[in-house]
Amino acid sequence: MLTQEEGHGRASGIRGRVAELCYSTGALHPLQRVRSWWQKDLRILAYHRVMLLPDPATYDFDLELISTTPERFRAQMLHLKRHFLPLRLRDVAAALDAGDSLPPDAVVVTFDDGYDDNYRIAYPILRELGIPATFFVSTGHIDTGKPFGYDWLVHMILLTTAPRLVLPELGMDVPMPRDRDLRRALAGTVLQNMKSIDAIAQEAMIKRLEHDWQLPSDNTESADCRPMTWTQLREMHAAGFEIGSHGVHHRMLAKLSRDRMKDEVRQSKATLERELDAPASLMSYPVGGDRAFDAEVMSAIREAGFQLAVCYICGTNPQPASNRYALNRLPVERMMGPGWFAAMLALPSLVSYPTVNREPAHEQAHA
Numbered sequence: 001m002l003t004q005e006e007g008h009g010r011a012s013g014i015r016g017r018v019a020e021l022c023y024s025t026g027a028l029h030p031l032q033r034v035r036s037w038w039q040k041d042l043r044i045l046a047y048h049r050v051m052l053l054p055d056p057a058t059y060d061f062d063l064e065l066i067s068t069t070p071e072r073f074r075a076q077m078l079h080l081k082r083h084f085l086p087l088r089l090r091d092v093a094a095a096l097d098a099g100d101s102l103p104p105d106a107v108v109v110t111f112d113d114g115y116d117d118n119y120r121i122a123y124p125i126l127r128e129l130g131i132p133a134t135f136f137v138s139t140g141h142i143d144t145g146k147p148f149g150y151d152w153l154v155h156m157i158l159l160t161t162a163p164r165l166v167l168p169e170l171g172m173d174v175p176m177p178r179d180r181d182l183r184r185a186l187a188g189t190v191l192q193n194m195k196s197i198d199a200i201a202q203e204a205m206i207k208r209l210e211h212d213w214q215l216p217s218d219n220t221e222s223a224d225c226r227p228m229t230w231t232q233l234r235e236m237h238a239a240g241f242e243i244g245s246h247g248v249h250h251r252m253l254a255k256l257s258r259d260r261m262k263d264e265v266r267q268s269k270a271t272l273e274r275e276l277d278a279p280a281s282l283m284s285y286p287v288g289g290d291r292a293f294d295a296e297v298m299s300a301i302r303e304a305g306f307q308l309a310v311c312y313i314c315g316t317n318p319q320p321a322s323n324r325y326a327l328n329r330l331p332v333e334r335m336m337g338p339g340w341f342a343a344m345l346a347l348p349s350l351v352s353y354p355t356v357n358r359e360p361a362h363e364q365a366h367a
């Protein structure tokens with residue numbers, strides 16, 4: 001079942017409608033050409049999950065993590081092949097190191113977290129079409145196979161039989177709604193509010209709910225929340241795809257003590273290098289909004305030997321050399337139809353982003 005919004009997938013607002021009109025009349029690509037005369041910005045797409053849209057009435061995990069469907073993903077990648085120049089992030093780093101400007105229409109495809117649909121669905125399509133991509137994974141979840149904490153939190157709020165949601169850490173004490181959509185909305189509010197507290201306190205809160213509600217994330221067998229394995233990642237890496245760090249435990253790095261933050265950075269890098277037997281030089285900040293990283297985090301990343309880092313702030317990168325440790329991205333979201341996607345890439349400043357003030361509940365309310 002699709003909501004109306006997901007069904008038509010059109011950009012909203014006046015600017016969105018202008019962009020859709022440009023797409024439907026064929027004016028988009030001539031305008032893209034004109035724009036590229038003076039604006040040579042690097043576009044980096046951000047995906048999480050690629051999967052068939054489930055029925056929200058029976059899907060027990062976070063819908064906001066679904067970036068697009070397999071069919072739309074293939075169409076999006078074909079669009080990139082036709083109208084843009086897909087690059088590897090390490091080629092971007094090499095160009096920045098050499099002081100070279102990037103070619104016009106450069107685009108990079110990235111994925112955050114490390115869900116196993118990245119391997120099952122996205123990777124075969126990318127390989128077939130010859131499009132490079134970077135998969136940023138939280139190494140602790142690859143090690144253990146345990147679901148990502150924020151997704152599990154949404155799962156628990158959808159399923160619990162508890163009559164109230166009591167979260168003193170967030171100053172919340174509310175009755176648990178019966179309606180499933182209201183529960184999803186409540187989970188979104190919790191994810192947003194959590195971003196203001198310490199990353200260790202966030203984890204402790206989720207652990208407490210797992211215990212109190214008897215919904216432990218250990219030993220879950222659900223295919224709906226499974227991370228990739230190292231075997232899968234080694235195969236993707238051997239096929240030429242880049243595997244980068246998304247931390248160890250998907251903690252907001254700026255919400256950790258300085259020592260813990262540095263440990264997360266170093267440990268994720270060491271684990272990637274050990275498991276893939278190759279240098280790890282690319283980072284995506286977990287959650288990725290402006291509260292997820294700061295100047296100290298960026299220095300730690302640079303000192304640890306990372307060459308580039310991406311965040312989850314919406315936008316392109318007109319001068320990527322100036323923000324190579326905080327590269328903006330364009331999130332792809334499940335309600336985007338082909339016109340919206342094409343217009344977002346061709347004329348980025350024209351199209352409004354659904355997450356402009358909100359990382360999806362994981363990478364801003366959400367990643």
Ligand SMILES: [Zn+2]
Binds near residue numbers: 112113246250287
């Ligand atoms: Zn993430």
